[in-house]
Amino acid sequence: MDTTITENAVAVRNVYKNYGDVEALRDLSLDFPKGQLTSLLGPSGCGKTTLLKIIAGLLPADSGEVLVNGKPVTGPGPDRAFVFQDFALMPWASTIRNVAFGLELRGVAKSEREAVAEKYIAAVGLTGFENSYPHELSGGMRQRVGLARALSVNAEVLLMDEPFSAVDEQTRRKFQEDLLGLVQNENKTFLFVTHSIEEAVYVSNQVAILLPRPSRVSEIIRPRGFRNKDVDSIRRDPEYLDLVDKIWASLKSYVE
Amino acid sequence: MKIFGYQLPNMSSLILWGLLWEFVGQIELTFFLPPLSAIFATLWEIGGTPAFLKALRETAQAFAIGTTSAIVIGVPVGILMGKNRLIDELLLPWVNIFLSAPLTALVPVLMVLFGFGLKAIVITTALFAVWIIVLNTRAGVMQINRSLIEMARSFGASPFDAFTKIYFWAALPEILGGVRIGFIRGVKGVIIGQLLISIVGFGALFELYASNFLMKHFWAVLLVLFALSFLIAEFLAWLERKVEYYAASRN
Amino acid sequence: MFARHRAVILKLCSALLVFGAWEIAGRIPVSFAFPTFIESLAAFWALIVDGTMFTAYVETLRPLVVGVLISAFLGIGIGLWTGLSRAFDWLVSPIFVVMQTAPLAALIPLLVMVYGIGLTSKVFVVCIMAMPVIVLNTAGAVRNTPAALIEMGNAFLGTRRDIILKIILPSASPIIFAGLRLGVSAGFIGAILAELKITPTGVGDIISYSRSIADYPSMYAAIASIIVLAVLFLNLLERLEGFLFMGTRKTLVSD
Numbered sequence: 001m002d003t004t005i006t007e008n009a010v011a012v013r014n015v016y017k018n019y020g021d022v023e024a025l026r027d028l029s030l031d032f033p034k035g036q037l038t039s040l041l042g043p044s045g046c047g048k049t050t051l052l053k054i055i056a057g058l059l060p061a062d063s064g065e066v067l068v069n070g071k072p073v074t075g076p077g078p079d080r081a082f083v084f085q086d087f088a089l090m091p092w093a094s095t096i097r098n099v100a101f102g103l104e105l106r107g108v109a110k111s112e113r114e115a116v117a118e119k120y121i122a123a124v125g126l127t128g129f130e131n132s133y134p135h136e137l138s139g140g141m142r143q144r145v146g147l148a149r150a151l152s153v154n155a156e157v158l159l160m161d162e163p164f165s166a167v168d169e170q171t172r173r174k175f176q177e178d179l180l181g182l183v184q185n186e187n188k189t190f191l192f193v194t195h196s197i198e199e200a201v202y203v204s205n206q207v208a209i210l211l212p213r214p215s216r217v218s219e220i221i222r223p224r225g226f227r228n229k230d231v232d233s234i235r236r237d238p239e240y241l242d243l244v245d246k247i248w249a250s251l252k253s254y255v256e
Numbered sequence: 257m258k259i260f261g262y263q264l265p266n267m268s269s270l271i272l273w274g275l276l277w278e279f280v281g282q283i284e285l286t287f288f289l290p291p292l293s294a295i296f297a298t299l300w301e302i303g304g305t306p307a308f309l310k311a312l313r314e315t316a317q318a319f320a321i322g323t324t325s326a327i328v329i330g331v332p333v334g335i336l337m338g339k340n341r342l343i344d345e346l347l348l349p350w351v352n353i354f355l356s357a358p359l360t361a362l363v364p365v366l367m368v369l370f371g372f373g374l375k376a377i378v379i380t381t382a383l384f385a386v387w388i389i390v391l392n393t394r395a396g397v398m399q400i401n402r403s404l405i406e407m408a409r410s411f412g413a414s415p416f417d418a419f420t421k422i423y424f425w426a427a428l429p430e431i432l433g434g435v436r437i438g439f440i441r442g443v444k445g446v447i448i449g450q451l452l453i454s455i456v457g458f459g460a461l462f463e464l465y466a467s468n469f470l471m472k473h474f475w476a477v478l479l480v481l482f483a484l485s486f487l488i489a490e491f492l493a494w495l496e497r498k499v500e501y502y503a504a505s506r507n
Numbered sequence: 508m509f510a511r512h513r514a515v516i517l518k519l520c521s522a523l524l525v526f527g528a529w530e531i532a533g534r535i536p537v538s539f540a541f542p543t544f545i546e547s548l549a550a551f552w553a554l555i556v557d558g559t560m561f562t563a564y565v566e567t568l569r570p571l572v573v574g575v576l577i578s579a580f581l582g583i584g585i586g587l588w589t590g591l592s593r594a595f596d597w598l599v600s601p602i603f604v605v606m607q608t609a610p611l612a613a614l615i616p617l618l619v620m621v622y623g624i625g626l627t628s629k630v631f632v633v634c635i636m637a638m639p640v641i642v643l644n645t646a647g648a649v650r651n652t653p654a655a656l657i658e659m660g661n662a663f664l665g666t667r668r669d670i671i672l673k674i675i676l677p678s679a680s681p682i683i684f685a686g687l688r689l690g691v692s693a694g695f696i697g698a699i700l701a702e703l704k705i706t707p708t709g710v711g712d713i714i715s716y717s718r719s720i721a722d723y724p725s726m727y728a729a730i731a732s733i734i735v736l737a738v739l740f741l742n743l744l745e746r747l748e749g750f751l752f753m754g755t756r757k758t759l760v761s762d
């Protein structure tokens with residue numbers, strides 16, 4: 001894959017962000033190539049969520065700018081959809097209403113939005129649970145609802161904030177495999193936050209390593225050899241193992 | 257409790273207490289406690305009388321107006337306090353004061369300000385009910401999951417949509433909890449108001465029965481009152497349980 | 508500067524706003540029976556200086572203290588037993604649940620018939636108001652002792668007595684205490700209601716008397732004083748509670 005000719009779906013330029021006295025992001029710049037999955041990898045509290053929310057338009061940057069398809073971000077927009085770490089499902093709404101909620105807010109007619117929602121509920125494997133409520137679903141299923149909701153608004157950019165951190169290990173692996181499928185089949189750009197080195201290397205086209213506050217990009221790593229391999233053999237690939245080791249070696253010194 | 261493997265229903269012990277009451281009444285232990293059956297018979301007699309119906313109507317009216325105003329004022333104020341820090345800091349001390357203050361002491365003031373009638377009783381009821389509704393609504397709004405709000409914003413929700421589709425529903429369990437306690441307090445307020453003003457509703461009736469030592473009549477009215485307040489509380493608790501699942505599932 | 512003292516400044520502003528509104532409303536005046544804030548304050552001062560207030564409170568607090576003490580002993584006792592024994596729970600809980608929601612004030616005329624207009628009736632009023640919330644909270648707290656803690660006690664071969672004294676009681680005490688506080692709050696309502704309804708004594712007497720001679724500033728002063736006293740005392744209890752049981756989470760049966 002030649003990255004020099006891929007365009008960027010999202011470009012972050014010299015972004016600064018402070019919370020009071022806490023300097024969260026300092027002069028952070030980073031490009032996210034179209035159609036690829038980029039991970040933001042770094043220890044807890046280093047500003048990953050902050051960066052993602054700035055890109056989503058949920059938080060203003062103190063200075064610098066974020067471009068989505070060349071246009072500066074001023075607030076939330078239909079070109080981006082967010083997947084939340086804690087799912088952010090409405091407990092009083094059924095699966096189908098939750099999935100269709102993005103479309104509901106855009107004023108899409110009920111029958112139409114439910115048809116779209118049905119399709120994505122099926123795509124994430126939740127057929128039969130349309131009328132269940134979040135408290136009747138397991139953690140993994142809830143995040144599938146969150147994912148279906150983000151997919152159903154058909155945004156070009158998916159912003160995923162540690163989407164798998166609240167689900168158990170087996171479900172998580174299944175999710176990671178499914179995510180690889182999504183990246184291949186849906187022509188979307190994924191921004192994926194994680195603090196797991198293995199997860200980042202496993203799913204990413206590029207991994208941006210963020211250092212502790214004030215956060216900046218220390219390194220960008222692009223797995224190459226195993227990206228087109230079968231999902232089952234990635235974890236045995238020497239390049240995968242080397243990258244995991246290498247990233248750990250460079251992050252180790254920051255763990256207290 | 258279980259007896260011979262059979263689960264006795266909740267509250268079923270009240271039947272036992274009722275039987276005990278009947279027994280104590282039948283052996284005429286004290287003049288002040290007539291047999292339960294005699295009380296029910298009296299209730300049957302006075303139940304349809306104009307005096308009783310008038311008292312019931314006056315009480316229901318005062319209670320309905322009082323608690324409705326408490327909700328209409330309390331819920332929006334609570335939402336405002338939950339969303340705006342300045343308003344919250346200005347109002348919260350007073351809400352807390354009136355929440356724990358013995359509001360009974362205010363009834364004499366209400367009597368001289370608003371007269372010896374419905375108005376004073378309505379205001380007493382509302383005063384008893386409103387503070388807990390404000391406080392619970394505020395708590396409900398403040399505990400709303402941040403990411404639900406961000407979720408709505410990220411899909412471009414208008415402030416109106418955010419309010420009607422997220423804030424209200426997310427705070428609903430707490431609001432209902434506040435309304436339930438507010439109603440229980442309101443029942444107490446309406447009776448305390450009537451007792452102190454004592455020329456309206458059941459207050460007047462109590463005065464009449466007590467001064468004529470009509471014990472059966474007195475107890476009959478008491479039982480009706482207790483039963484009604486219990487039913488109101490149970491109904492609201494049932495409503496609250498219906499939305500409970502999502503109060504539990506959000507953490 | 509502002510940021511640091513924000514809470515205090517805002518509280519002062521808030522008090523100023525309310526008292527200012529009271530003063531203005533009194534000056535218009537909104538009603539012949541609505542004295543200004545300053546008049547009421549002056550009347551309050553006068554009542555304190557001539558000792559009326561002091562003697563009145565001795566009178567008012569007597570049934571309150573006696574009633575609350577009785578309710579605390581009986582209430583916690585019944586509550587503990589209710590929480591520990593299923594049979595007893597089945598038997599007595601419904602009574603207190605009904606009492607909790609019922610407008611017990613309606614019993615006052617009856618109490619007067621039975622016990623006359625003396626101290627006994629007033630103590631009774633305080634008791635019926637304060638007891639249900641104490642019983643229900645104590646029972647709930649005992650019943651909700653974390654099962655894991657009791658299992659732990661059993662696993663380490665604790666006797667029933669050990670488990671009650673060393674696990675259930677300590678784990679229930681924050682809520683028992685909070686229930687007591689709510690009981691005191693209800694007791695205040697009872698004490699004042701008794702003085703206003705049964706016979707005017709103490710603060711209730713100042714309120715009734717000054718109303719009858721249209722001395723509204725004194726009436727407002729007396730009412731405000733009992734409210735302030737109750738709120739301050741309950742606040743103190745709440746702080747004590749926060750201090751004694753730091754870091755314990757609790758869900759209360761409120762009133």
Ligand SMILES: Nc1ncnc2c1ncn2[C@@H]1O[C@H](COP(=O)(O)OP(=O)(O)O)[C@@H](O)[C@H]1O
Binds near residue numbers: 020
């Ligand atoms: N609303 C906020 N107010 C103050 N500090 C914040 C706020 N949100 C985040 N922070 C701080 O900013 C830093 C970065 O937070 P975050 O972006 O959530 O990190 P991450 O997602 O990488 O764990 C953390 O130290 C956090 O404490």
Ligand SMILES: [Mg+2]
Binds near residue numbers: 049
């Ligand atoms: Mg984060």
